[in-house]
Amino acid sequence: xxxxxxxxxxxxxxxxxxxxxxxxxxxxxxxxxxxxxxxxxxxxxxxxxxxxxxxxxxxxxxxxxxxxxxxxxxxxxxxxxxxxxxxxxxxxxxxxxxxxxxxxxxxxxxxxxxxxxxxxxxxxxxxxxxxxxxxxxxxxxxxxxxxxxxxxxxxxxxxxxxxxxxxxxxxxxxxxxxxxxxxxxxxxxxxxxxxxxxxxxxxxxxxxxxxxxxxxxxxxxxxxxxxxxxxxxxxxxxxxxxxxxxxxxxxxxxxxxxxxxxxxxxxxxxxxxxxxxxxxxxxxxxxxxxxxxxxxxxxx
Amino acid sequence: xxxxxxxxxxxxxxxxxxxxxxxxxxxxxxxxxxxxxxxxxxxxxxxxxxxxxxxxxxxxxxxxxxxxxxxxxxxxxxxxxxxxxxxxxxxxxxxxxxxxxxxxxxxxxxxxxxxxxxxxxxxxxxxxxxxxxxxxxxxxxxxxxxxxxxxxxxxxxxxxxxxxxxxxxxxxxxxxxxxxxxxxxxxxxxxxxxxxxxxxxxxxxxxxxxxxxxxxxxxxxxxxxxxxxxxxxxxxxxxxxxxxxxxxxxxxxxxxxxxxxxxxxxxxxxxxxxxxxxxxxxxxxxxxxxxxxxxxxxxxxxxxxxxxxxxxxxxxxxxxxxxxxxxxxxxxxxxxxxxxxxxxxxxxxxxxxxxxxxxxxxxxxxxxxxxxxxx
Ligand SMILES: Nc1ncnc2c1ncn2[C@@H]1O[C@H](COP(=O)(O)OP(=O)(O)O)[C@@H](O)[C@H]1O
Ligand SMILES: [Mg+2]
Numbered sequence: 283x284x285x286x287x288x289x290x291x292x293x294x295x296x297x298x299x300x301x302x303x304x305x306x307x308x309x310x311x312x313x314x315x316x317x318x319x320x321x322x323x324x325x326x327x328x329x330x331x332x333x334x335x336x337x338x339x340x341x342x343x344x345x346x347x348x349x350x351x352x353x354x355x356x357x358x359x360x361x362x363x364x365x366x367x368x369x370x371x372x373x374x375x376x377x378x379x380x381x382x383x384x385x386x387x388x389x390x391x392x393x394x395x396x397x398x399x400x401x402x403x404x405x406x407x408x409x410x411x412x413x414x415x416x417x418x419x420x421x422x423x424x425x426x427x428x429x430x431x432x433x434x435x436x437x438x439x440x441x442x443x444x445x446x447x448x449x450x451x452x453x454x455x456x457x458x459x460x461x462x463x464x465x466x467x468x469x470x471x472x473x474x475x476x477x478x479x480x481x482x483x484x485x486x487x488x489x490x491x492x493x494x495x496x497x498x499x500x501x502x503x504x505x506x507x508x509x510x511x512x513x514x515x516x517x518x519x520x521x522x523x524x525x526x527x528x529x530x531x532x533x534x535x536x537x538x539x540x541x542x543x544x545x546x547x548x549x550x551x552x553x554x555x556x557x558x559x560x561x562x563x564x565x566x567x568x569x570x571x572x573x574x575x576x577x578x579x580x581x582x
Numbered sequence: 583x584x585x586x587x588x589x590x591x592x593x594x595x596x597x598x599x600x601x602x603x604x605x606x607x608x609x610x611x612x613x614x615x616x617x618x619x620x621x622x623x624x625x626x627x628x629x630x631x632x633x634x635x636x637x638x639x640x641x642x643x644x645x646x647x648x649x650x651x652x653x654x655x656x657x658x659x660x661x662x663x664x665x666x667x668x669x670x671x672x673x674x675x676x677x678x679x680x681x682x683x684x685x686x687x688x689x690x691x692x693x694x695x696x697x698x699x700x701x702x703x704x705x706x707x708x709x710x711x712x713x714x715x716x717x718x719x720x721x722x723x724x725x726x727x728x729x730x731x732x733x734x735x736x737x738x739x740x741x742x743x744x745x746x747x748x749x750x751x752x753x754x755x756x757x758x759x760x761x762x763x764x765x766x767x768x769x770x771x772x773x774x775x776x777x778x779x780x781x782x783x784x785x786x787x788x789x790x791x792x793x794x795x796x797x798x799x800x801x802x803x804x805x806x807x808x809x810x811x812x813x814x815x816x817x818x819x820x821x822x823x824x825x826x827x828x829x830x831x832x833x834x835x836x837x838x839x840x841x842x843x844x845x846x847x848x849x850x851x852x853x854x855x856x857x858x859x860x861x862x863x864x865x866x867x868x869x870x871x872x873x874x875x876x877x878x879x880x881x882x883x884x885x886x887x888x889x890x891x892x893x894x895x896x897x898x899x900x901x902x903x904x905x906x907x908x909x910x911x912x913x914x915x916x917x918x919x920x921x922x923x924x925x926x927x928x929x930x931x932x933x934x935x936x937x938x939x940x941x942x943x944x945x946x947x948x949x950x951x952x953x954x955x956x957x
Contacts, residue, residue: 484648485681487668489695489746503685 315563322556323349333552353557363541363558367565370538373452373527374520377459381516382509384460385467389508390501392468393475404472407465419458419529426454426530450532458526463519467512474508475501507576514573518566538562597660599624599782600645600750605654607640607806614640616806617654627776627783629793631829632803638786639678641803642752645784646675658750669698674748678755678786680739682727688714688738689723695746713741716775732759736768744779753785757792769796790830794818802826818878823957827876834882834922835955836875840867846893847949850875853918859894861952874955879925881951884912885944886937894952896945898922900937914943 324333337345357363392403410418425431426448433445448454478501486496502509524539531537538558545555598621607615614637622628630638643649644656647668655662663671674695682691692713696706714720717737727735736759743751756772757765773796776783787793793800794814801811810822821827824835836859841849847862850873861875889895898914901921912924922945937943 479679479681481677481679481681482683484646484668485675485677485683486694487648488646488673488675489742490669490698491694492669492698495698500683 318556318559321552322353322560323351324553325350325352326551326553331552332550353554354561356554357557357561363538366536366538366541367561369536370521370523371565373455373459373535373537374517374523377456377463377520378513378517380456381460381463381467382513385464385512386471386505386509388464389468389471390475392472407468410465415462416525419462419525422454422458422461422530423449426457449530452531452535454530454532455527455535455537458530459516459520459523462526463516466515470511470515471505471508474505474511478504507579510573510576514569514576518569518573521566522562596623598622598657599626599659600784601655601657601660602641603655603657605644605651605656607637607644607649608652614806615644615651618807620801620808620811622782622784625780625782627773627785627796627798629797629800630784630786630803631790631793631800632788633829634788636803637806638788638803639754642675642754642784642786645750646673646752647671672748673750673752674743674746675752676739676743676754676756678758680727680735682735682738682742684727687724687726688719688730691727691738692742692745695742699746709745713745716744717741733764733768736760740772740775744775744781747779748781750782750784753783755786755788757787765792766795772796794830802829804829820953821876821955824874824876824955827953827955832879832923834877834879836877838873838875840865840869840871840873842869848873848954850954857893857895859952860949861954862949863952863954865954865956867956871956876953876955877947877951879911879923880909881947882922882924883946884914884924884926884937885946886941888944889946891946894947894949896922898943898945900939900941900943903937903939912937912943914945 320336321333324336326332327334334348336347336349338348339345388407392400392407395403423430427433428445428447428449430449432448433442436442437445448457482500482504483496486500487493491499522539522542523537524543527535527537527540528543531540542555542558542562545551545558600620600622602618602620605615605618606613618641630641632638640649644651647663647666651664656664658671658673683694686694689710692710693706696709701709710723711720714723717740719734719737719741722730722734727738730738736756740753740756743753753772757768760768769792772783772785775781785793785796794817797814799811799813800817801808802817803809804825810817810826812820812822817826817830821830821833827833827835836850836852838850838852838859841851841858843849843864847860848864849858849860852859852875859875865873867873883889896916898916900912901915902913904911904913907928909925909927912926914922914924916922924945
């Protein structure tokens with residue numbers, strides 16, 4: 283009897299369905315994360331793999347654990363890392379805000395487009411995903427460099443008489459991030475505005491509210507769930523972005539993703555790189571949890 | 583009936599408050615409103631009554647400014663409003679779906695329109711309190727719409743649309759979501775409010791009982807047009823067409839041909855009677871043209887033996903009796919197979935000589951209570 287109940291509890295369909303995403307998270311997120319966490323407590327050595335081992339078996343049943351917080355202390359004491367974190371947050375925040383303004387405008391105008399155009403317009407938003415991310419960022423080099431398409435156009439139109447230096451500056455990084463993450467902003471906002479009850483806008487007009495004010499008082503407040511979703515989907519990956527600052531940014535561009543890459547591949551200091559990654563994750567946990575909560579609220 | 587007609591003419595002599603002049607509205611190829619002309623007067627409680635999809639909401643939306651007429655003009659106090667945007671019209675609407683702002687409290691919802699008028703805040707608060715009191719929601723002022731019941735939401739919507747003291751209030755099926763009891767109660771509340779505030783109400787409904795109860799005049803609509811505009815009483819007693827007669831209450835229709843007019847009234851040769859039947863109403867028709875005689879179920883008398891009348895007698899068999907508490911509905915089958923319904927008040931609790939199934943009965947109506955229809 284007891285056995286029966288137990289098997290019912292564990293193997294019923296509901297639990298099986300819930301188990302799938304949890305298993306997914308366990309294998310593809312938690313497990314790798316624990317490995318990174320373990321490495322971050324090790325010391326770099328010249329070997330394969332290039333770090334000291336975490337567990338030591340010296341004959342007894344339980345292994346002894348050899349962990350050092352040296353990497354964390356090092357990161358917190360060296361202002362380079364702190365600056366890189368702060369600068370990453372700043373770049374991610376500013377590009378998220380720019381993406382929000384542009385993305386909201388695009389999402390809003392798609393909802394206002396005639397029905398037969400909407401599908402095509404949405405397709406155009408998603409279309410860039412069909413080309414590799416790396417290639418698209420490379421393409422921006424061709425546009426932004428001194429003798430690139432943008433400068434060619436500006437010069438030939440006579441708008442400037444000197445080519446602009448955009449390549450290898452933070453401006454290029456902003457352009458790259460905004461361009462790359464725009465669809466992640468547009469899609470949730472679009473979904474949100476599209477399902478909004480149109481009679482609310484009419485009710486506001488009916489009560490004497492001008493269209494522009496209606497937009498601020500009704501449309502924007504009601505699309506906050508979409509705005510939050512879009513902002514988190516852009517902000518979180520943008521903080522750790524590596525490819526864009528590496529390809530488009532210059533010496534002035536300090537981003538934690540780039541620091542991580544250097545520690546990992548140039549210095550081959552896996553433990554330090556792991557510690558950098560763990561701290562980055564810890565920093566993002568708060569916004570991620572907040573995002574999770576806002577999504578739950580939106581569902582209920 | 584003369585009395586009713588004079589009442590209608592008295593209204594028409596005033597200057598109309600709203601005029602629809604040959605208004606048409608097309609959605610693509612589909613004509614939702616077809617060359618409609620209608621006058622509505624100040625202080626009226628006017629109902630638009632018609633089956634679902636006949637264009638009632640479209641008509642209201644054109645008044646509120648959310649749709650533009652494809653053709654024709656809409657005048658408010660004699661001025662064309664076709665080009666005035668909704669937010670500048672002195673008209674408020676209570677939406678079919680209520681359209682309450684979900685992110686605002688009851689209080690804020692009601693204050694929204696007043697804030698657009700830039701009223702001082704103490705004035706706004708005072709008006710909001712007044713409105714909350716009117717709809718008896720004072721203790722719910724801090725709640726959000728999703729924390730209210732359907733009936734409460736509907737009252738917030740009403741309060742919000744009344745808060746600006748519009749001269750004209752449009753109500754689109756305002757009581758659709760309420761149960762019968764609450765509905766009847768709210769109907770009387772609406773009538774009280776309309777009287778108290780002196781606002782012109784235009785209410786859309788597909789419920790003829792509701793329209794009859796609340797309104798001073800009813801416009802009966804069918805597929806994009808108004809077929810008849812009149813007082814509830816007049817619509818019931820003197821419908822202009824077959825479709826109005828059928829839409830307002832129940833009716834028995836006798837099809838036949840016009841046989842002229844004598845001292846009893848209009849003569850009709852029925853398809854299912856040897857004799858001629860009469861209505862005292864005179865019409866302008868050619869001899870032999872097809873006409874209908876409409877008799878309401880409660881205007882028919884029912885007898886077990888041939889009554890002592892010279893005309894308007896039909897013989898039939900009782901097929902079914904529907905007990906309705908205060909009244910019973912008798913379904914009588916005529917020799918040609920047509921069914922006639924007769925309503926009789928149940929005056930006694932149980933009648934010894936009551937009529938039962940399969941009884942042969944005789945029906946009679948007074949020629950004054952039959953209406954002749956030509957279309
Ligand atoms: N925006 C629109 N586009 C196309 N057809 C519409 C639109 N609005 C209403 N209609 C059509 O017009 C007709 C009348 O609609 P409506 O005024 O809502 O009817 P009612 O309120 O009397 O039920 C319906 O057949 C409806 O399908
Ligand atoms: Mg409707």
